Amino acid sequence: MDLIWYLIVSALIFCIGAGGVLTRRNPLVVLLCLELMLNAANLALVAFARAHGDMGGQIFALMVMVVAACEVAVGLGLVVAIYRRRLPIDVDELRELQG
Amino acid sequence: MAEFFFFLAAIGAVGGAAGTVMLRDAFYSVLALVTHLIFLAMLFLLLRAEFVAAAQVIVYAGAVMVLYVFVVGYVGGLEAGLAGRSGPALRVISVLFAAALFVELTIALVGTGLEAINTEGAGYRAPFGEPSEVGRLFLTDYLVAFEVASLLLLVAAVGAVILARRRSGLGDANEISVTDFLKRDELTKGQGETGEMIEAGGPRGI
Numbered sequence: 001m002d003l004i005w006y007l008i009v010s011a012l013i014f015c016i017g018a019g020g021v022l023t024r025r026n027p028l029v030v031l032l033c034l035e036l037m038l039n040a041a042n043l044a045l046v047a048f049a050r051a052h053g054d055m056g057g058q059i060f061a062l063m064v065m066v067v068a069a070c071e072v073a074v075g076l077g078l079v080v081a082i083y084r085r086r087l088p089i090d091v092d093e094l095r096e097l098q099g
Numbered sequence: 100m101a102e103f104f105f106f107l108a109a110i111g112a113v114g115g116a117a118g119t120v121m122l123r124d125a126f127y128s129v130l131a132l133v134t135h136l137i138f139l140a141m142l143f144l145l146l147r148a149e150f151v152a153a154a155q156v157i158v159y160a161g162a163v164m165v166l167y168v169f170v171v172g173y174v175g176g177l178e179a180g181l182a183g184r185s186g187p188a189l190r191v192i193s194v195l196f197a198a199a200l201f202v203e204l205t206i207a208l209v210g211t212g213l214e215a216i217n218t219e220g221a222g223y224r225a226p227f228g229e230p231s232e233v234g235r236l237f238l239t240d241y242l243v244a245f246e247v248a249s250l251l252l253l254v255a256a257v258g259a260v261i262l263a264r265r266r267s268g269l270g271d272a273n274e275i276s277v278t279d280f281l282k283r284d285e286l287t288k289g290q291g292e293t294g295e296m297i298e299a300g301g302p303r304g305i
Contacts, residue, residue, distance in 0.1 A: 001105045003216040004208060006142065009109045011204035013116045013135075019197030020120035023190050028125045028171060032132050035163075036116050039139055042151075050146045051213075053221035055232055058148050059241050062233070065158060066248045070255035072163050076170045077262030083174050084263075 006047040014040035025090050027082070031075045038068045105145055111138030129167045136160040147223065150233045 017036030024030055042061040049057025082089055115135025119128045136159045143152035208216070215221065226232035237245045 001101055001145070002218065003220055005105065005109070006146065007208050007216060008205060009112065009142070011201055011208065012113055015197045015201035015204070016113070016116040016120055018200060019193050022193035022196065024120070026125055028167070028174070029119075029128050032119050032125075032128050032167070035132060035159075036119060036135070039136065039159075042155075043139060043142060046143055046146045046148045046151060047216075049148065050220040050223075051215035051218075053223045053227065055227065055236055058151050058228060058233065059236055059244070061148070061151050062154060063244055063248060065154060066252065069158065069163055070251055072166060073255045073259040074262065076166060077259035079170060079174060080263040089174060 003047050003051050007044055010040045010043040010047065012040075013037075013043070025092050027075070027079055027089060027091050027094075030091060031072065031079075034071070034075075035068060038064055101145060104141065108138045108141035108145065111135070112142060125171050126168070129164060129171055132167075133160050133164050136164070146220075147228045149228045150230045151228070153230075 014037050017033045017040060020033030020036065021030055024033065042064050045057040045061045045064070047057075049055060049061075079089065082094065087094060112135050115131050115133075115138060118131030119135060122128050122131055136155060140152040140155040140160070143149075143155060
C-alpha cells in the first residue's frame with residue numbers, strides 16, 4: 001500500500017477526534033477524543049518513519065504515547081477532583097476560569 | 100494481501116474513532132476507543148513498527164484504558180443530560196469545521212511534492228522497528244528525551260495523586276492548591292483520621 005493511504009486515514013481520524021472535542025460536553029469523552037487526535041499524529045509519524053527508512057519517527061511516536069499517558073493521568077485526576085467537589089461534570093458548566 | 104489487511108485495519112480504526120465520538124454512554128466510548136487502538140496497532144504492524152504496535156496494545160489498550168474504565172465506573176452513570184452533546188447549532192458548526200479540516204488536510208497530502216509518500220517506503224535494514232533498535236536509539240541518540248520522559252511521568256503521577264487525593268472532610272473541600280496542601284503537612288498525617296467521605300454523596304443534584 002502506498003503511504004499516502006495511511007496519511008489519509010491519519011487525517012480522517014484526526015478530524016473525527018477534533019469534531020468530538022468540539023461537540024462532546026463530557027470531559028471524559030473530550031479526553032478520549034484527544035487520545036484519538038494524538039493517535040492520528042502517531043500514525044502519521046510512523047508512516048513518515050517508514051517513508052524515510054529512519055527510526056526517528058517511531059521514537060517520536062513512543063514519546064507522544066508517554067505524553068499522552070501523562071495527560072490522561074492528570075486529566076482523569078481532574079475529573080475525579082471535579083466529581084468529589086460535587087461540581088457538574090460538564091465542560092460547558094465549568095467556566096469559572098474564563099476571564 | 101497487504102491491501103486486504105490495510106483496509107480491514109483502516110476501516111476498524113476509523114469505525115472505532117467514529118464510535119468513540121458518537122456513542123452516548125462514556126463507557127461504550129471507552130470500549131470503542133480500545134477497538135480503535137487495536138486496529139491502529141495493526142496499521143503500525145503493516146508499517147513495520149513492531150515495537151510501537153506492541154507498546155500501543157500493552158500501554159494504551161491495556162493500562163491507560165483500564166484507568167479510563169475505572170474512572171468511568173467511579174464517576175458512575177452520568178446523567179442523561181450530561182452524556183449528550185452540545186446544542187444543534189454548535190454541533191453543525193463543529194461537524195462542518197471537522198469536514199473542512201479533513202478536506203484541507205487531504206488536499207495538502209495529495210498535492211504535496213513529497214515523492215516518498217507515493218511509494219511503499221524506503222528500504223530498511225534488518226532491525227528496523229524491532230525492540231533492540233528502539234532500545235539502542237533511546238540509550239544513544241535520544242537519551243535526553245528518554246530521561247525527560249521519566250521525569251515527566253514522575254511529575255504526572257505526583258500531580259494525579261494530589262489532584263485525586265481523598266480529602267479528610269468537608270472543611271477543606273474548596274481547597275485545591277498544592278501549596279496549601281503541602282503546608283498542612285497532610286502527607287505525614289497518615290490515614291488515622293476518618294473524615295466524612297464527601298465522595299460518597301455523588302455530584303450535587305444535577
